[in-house]
Amino acid sequence: MLSWLTDQARLIFDIVVYLLPAVPVTLLITVAAFSLALVLGLVVGVMRISRVGFLSKFAAAYINILRGVPLLVQIFFIYFGLGKILSLDRFTAGVLAVGICYSAYLAEIFRSGIDAISYSQHEAAMALGMTRFQALRHVIIPQSWRIVIPPIANEFIASLKDSSLVSIIGLQEITRAGREYYSQFFVDFQTWLIVGLIYLIMTLTLARLVKYLERYFAVRGFGSART
Amino acid sequence: MIIRIKDLVCRFGDNYALNGISLDVEKGEKVVIIGPSGSGKSTLLRCLNALEDFQSGEIVIDKIKIDRNHEHLHEVRLEVGMVFQQFNLFPHLDVINNVILAQRVVRKRSREEARAKAMELLTTVGLKDKAAAFPAQLSGGQQQRAAIARALAMDPMIMLFDEVTSALDPEMVGEVLEVMRHLTDKGMTMMMATHEIGFAREIADRIVFIEEGKIVEQGTPDKILNNPEQKRTGEFLRKVL
Numbered sequence: 179m180l181s182w183l184t185d186q187a188r189l190i191f192d193i194v195v196y197l198l199p200a201v202p203v204t205l206l207i208t209v210a211a212f213s214l215a216l217v218l219g220l221v222v223g224v225m226r227i228s229r230v231g232f233l234s235k236f237a238a239a240y241i242n243i244l245r246g247v248p249l250l251v252q253i254f255f256i257y258f259g260l261g262k263i264l265s266l267d268r269f270t271a272g273v274l275a276v277g278i279c280y281s282a283y284l285a286e287i288f289r290s291g292i293d294a295i296s297y298s299q300h301e302a303a304m305a306l307g308m309t310r311f312q313a314l315r316h317v318i319i320p321q322s323w324r325i326v327i328p329p330i331a332n333e334f335i336a337s338l339k340d341s342s343l344v345s346i347i348g349l350q351e352i353t354r355a356g357r358e359y360y361s362q363f364f365v366d367f368q369t370w371l372i373v374g375l376i377y378l379i380m381t382l383t384l385a386r387l388v389k390y391l392e393r394y395f396a397v398r399g400f401g402s403a404r405t
Numbered sequence: 406m407i408i409r410i411k412d413l414v415c416r417f418g419d420n421y422a423l424n425g426i427s428l429d430v431e432k433g434e435k436v437v438i439i440g441p442s443g444s445g446k447s448t449l450l451r452c453l454n455a456l457e458d459f460q461s462g463e464i465v466i467d468k469i470k471i472d473r474n475h476e477h478l479h480e481v482r483l484e485v486g487m488v489f490q491q492f493n494l495f496p497h498l499d500v501i502n503n504v505i506l507a508q509r510v511v512r513k514r515s516r517e518e519a520r521a522k523a524m525e526l527l528t529t530v531g532l533k534d535k536a537a538a539f540p541a542q543l544s545g546g547q548q549q550r551a552a553i554a555r556a557l558a559m560d561p562m563i564m565l566f567d568e569v570t571s572a573l574d575p576e577m578v579g580e581v582l583e584v585m586r587h588l589t590d591k592g593m594t595m596m597m598a599t600h601e602i603g604f605a606r607e608i609a610d611r612i613v614f615i616e617e618g619k620i621v622e623q624g625t626p627d628k629i630l631n632n633p634e635q636k637r638t639g640e641f642l643r644k645v646l
Contacts, residue, residue, distance in 0.1 A: 298489065298491060298493045299493060299495065301456055301489075301493065302489065302493035302494075302495070303495075303507075304456065304482065305454055305456060305482060305485075305486075305487040305489075305556075306482070306486075306506075306507035306511060306555070306556070306559060307479060307482040307483045307507060307511040307512075307559060308507060308510060308511055309479065312510050312511070316506055316510055317495055317506075320497050321495075321496065321497045324497075
């Protein structure tokens with residue numbers, strides 16, 4: 179019994195050591211993809227509410243298409259399809275695929291965050307001589323952050339999990355490392371258990387962090403009274 | 406003449422909010438607009454600041470025509486400051502930055518210049534010690550005074566006040582009116598929609614009574630409030646006084 183336990187402990191230690199170098203890769207893919215998604219998402223979200231017809235329609239189409247096609251298919255399309263033409267490496271292709279896909283979800287979050295701010299704020303800004311864009315940038319969007327932070331954080335956690343999909347194009351992140359360990363040593367139960375636990379630790383840590391962020395954005399200036 | 410309004414028509418669907426308003430305002434004049442709820446007082450003021458579209462007629466402010474294709478909106482809004490019934494302060498900024506923001510973004514003033522101007526105006530409206538407070542921490546009266554300072558910071562030639570005391574608790578009305586009284590002493594051109602008849606009597610050069618989007622009667626406070634010519638004016642005043 180004791181020898182079985184020590185064997186198991188040694189095996190698990192072995193797996194963890196094998197997988198650990200892949201953790202920064204997963205984090206890097208997630209952070210890079212999500213940064214791209216934030217920038218693109220904000221641009222598309224603002225385009226979505228634009229009064230210029232074709233901008234709004236383009237944004238709507240962008241959002242609908244990207245949300246309607248599985249991420250895995252988008253990864254294949256960008257790496258094998260576009261990647262051939264543009265000669266993208268695995269990392270760039272993976273980051274692009276996840277980033278672009280998530281930008282569609284973030285665009286909708288930004289749009290709803292902007293919509294949630296009372297139109298009278300817009301009017302107050304314009305009455306002071308601001309253009310529509312200046313009003314958005316200095317008055318509306320800063321107020322929207324408080325509203326969009328929690329759903330954006332949820333998307334960030336989701337994108338961390340979805341980054342496992344890029345293992346399919348050979349990026350050496352956690353899931354890929356798990357598959358390689360399995361194919362070398364044929365240990366399936368323990369390998370996938372550990373892979374799952376590593377993801378779980380990361381997502382739970384992030385969720386805790388989000389709570390702090392929410393509290394940080396909740397205070398200054400926002401009591402119960404809103405004008 | 407600083408404001409010229411000619412045959413102004415503004416409608417929402419089939420509802421005529423303004424139905425042929427013509428009104429000229431001289432520089433430095435204080436014009437008070439009175440009338441029942443829904444008579445078009447607010448819409449008139451909002452048209453002057455191009456916050457509301459109008460269907461026909463003409464508005465010229467200090468030689469700038471408010472164009473329906475919105476070419477000169479920006480210039481017009483620089484000339485015209487507006488204070489709203491609901492204050493509409495920016496809740497994410499403290500009081501002083503509420504007053505600074507548009508000075509920086511629109512007037513392109515330096516940080517120091519904008520801050521100095523903001524402090525000066527906050528002192529004028531009696532909010533010097535509230536400069537670092539957020540709007541949610543202020544009373545309604547304080548918020549409205551901050552909103553007046555914010556509008557004044559842009560150095561407008563004309564100030565529009567849209568029922569600025571209507572959302573306030575009675576005990577706070579006085580402090581806001583006091584700030585407005587101070588402005589009248591400085592020779593600012595002012596147009597205000599209000600239900601404060603007493604205040605109107607005190608500061609107005611002219612009172613305009615509007616009903617159903619039309620000017621029923623206008624004249625000096627004495628004429629309108631004491632000897633109205635139109636039956637409707639008298640009936641309205643009996644209700645509000």
